[in-house]
Amino acid sequence: MTLLQVAEHAGVSLATASRVLHGSGTRTVGEELRRRVESAAEELRYISNAPAQALARSTSSVVGLIVHDVADPYFGAIAAGAMRAAREHRLLVMIAATFREPGLELEYLRGLRAQRARAVILAGSGTVDAAATERLAEEIAGFEADGGRVVCIGERGPDLDTVAMANRSGGGLAVQGLWELGHRRIGVVSGPEELLTVRHRLDGARRALRALGAPWDPGAVRSGDFTREGGRGAAVRLLTERPELTGVLVLNDVMAAGALAGLRDDLGLAVPEQVSVVGFDDVPFAADLCPPLSTVRLPLEAAGEAALRLVLEDGAEVPRQVKLPAELILRGSTGLARR
Amino acid sequence: MTLLQVAEHAGVSLATASRVLHGSGTRTVGEELRRRVESAAEELRYISNAPAQALARSTSSVVGLIVHDVADPYFGAIAAGAMRAAREHRLLVMIAATFREPGLELEYLRGLRAQRARAVILAGSGTVDAAATERLAEEIAGFEADGGRVVCIGERGPDLDTVAMANRSGGGLAVQGLWELGHRRIGVVSGPEELLTVRHRLDGARRALRALGAPWDPGAVRSGDFTREGGRGAAVRLLTERPELTGVLVLNDVMAAGALAGLRDDLGLAVPEQVSVVGFDDVPFAADLCPPLSTVRLPLEAAGEAALRLVLEDGAEVPRQVKLPAELILRGSTGLARR
């Protein structure tokens, strides 16, 4: 079913049919012909051919979203925000999940370029791998040179449009919250060290600690994968080696879920009586954990929405930044320090 | 950067360049020219134009996935499975989220048809709305007539390829598990009644109860939205009206999380001492709830993968069905019936 057939059925030219059905508003078509085309399209169940349109217009209505893992609630929330905004603009969202494989981000970005996506949102964290960052930057530059738009969620470089969540100050808030509850020996269950997000959160925590006059003990940081099991293992190791800790900051809620399980089931530690735990992100299930997880709330859906909005705006000459705040939510996993 | 430019740069014809870079194997190109084309492409950083290819080949490498909500872990897991399989086939996945708005599924299916998606996976549950089902069926038929492939996760109709999860027998398993723990007064927190998934789960529970010789009390079913709050509200209403219940089946884990919160915080009921709760789906956080949620495990990732595989196979003349089993996982939210 092609537009030409619709046109013939309606007894008009191809141009007219195009203007009626896909017209970009610049050109009007008379009442009579308009009706004829519309009913012909309806009758023949015409469905326009987006690839052909993309070719002719050299712009499409798909935006790409690259995440680490769709099943992770962190990315789920971001994706939901982005899709909600996409709907308003009648865009389709192509999601690619790298499953945390290093090269895949680059590969998918190329794929999205090939699709002539109008824009791409890089939702996963950047890394400290300079070579990879460089290659990615080149690919992004190439895409932008072709008229594509890119925004990152989380900082990746000064010359990119980004939606920055308050990872640093969030880390600080968490530490400060623990401090105010009387905790003086605070440890951190961290994620993969090469992730910028992790670095920033950790850095915020470190600075806050220093500002409060506490010594920074690098041995009180243990890292694991950004997964439940990673959190569990790291938390168990941390408290086995540093049993004197009374407060633990876990750098992401999924890990925190594992940490709670590990402290309880593997070490028999009561939370919050013996150890207080603070997570990060405030994913939907955080309040339902056992005990309800105190955590640093990040506006994930809002970040997804903001990213999509930003990616559609005309690129300013200067890179744009949207900053989103963090907020400490105290629930049942934190209490006054023991003793 | 077009293929023509690459060809010129390499000093070959457009056809040769196309064969080297995208060739479907039928035609070989000599060693020398092949190398010239490849290095020209590399040098010019050529990226092929997927819409143009889609137009010329009249088939694309994108598959669509329509879900209710990407942020829901149920769909997150399905999506993850589908994307993993998609990666093996070097396909891109376009995800559309309907946010449970009725007409949107149809709209997105049309959108995906317009994109000339090679295939579409309908992951959301069907409904009992006959008119909507009919319109959707027409759209699907149209798509298939154009050579598109569709598979549904969850039953929607006898003439569609489907990946069926054991909703009915899962409902039965849950009831039976409760029964074996001594529960005789069992209630159900149900989801939106128009969803087929809900109907099937409920139906399985009902049949199992009848098979066990228990009366079916329609008043012992309360439904709410398929959300945490929906589950909370329905559970609270259910146990307020039927305080004699000792076992509750909640038809999805997200609702179950809310139900646990409601029973504990709103009604002061101890789980499992006073009431046992069984959820459905076994989403990743189920084991971390408080208490750990007993639930009917469905192989969600596997369903996503199976759907993607199915959608790529040549359509058989007869509709294909993949059946996936359910399994009852007993954790801390269930115990022996009181008294």
Add this chain to the structure above:
DNA sequence: CGCAGACTGGAAAGCGTTTACCGTCATGCC
């Protein structure tokens, strides 16, 4: 009445690929 200008409809030139189809040339066989 003649004409500028506004509207409206159509013809046709792309957009970047794929893929028949057609030469050309070397090879192997009788």
Add this chain to the structure above:
DNA sequence: GGCATGACGGTAAACGCTTTCCAGTCTGCG
């Protein structure tokens, strides 16, 4: 040596749409 046979390279016609011109028709106005 003549000729069928492959292998390989190129030419050009689609693929379905958008959009620029161009032409024709109306309108209003001097």
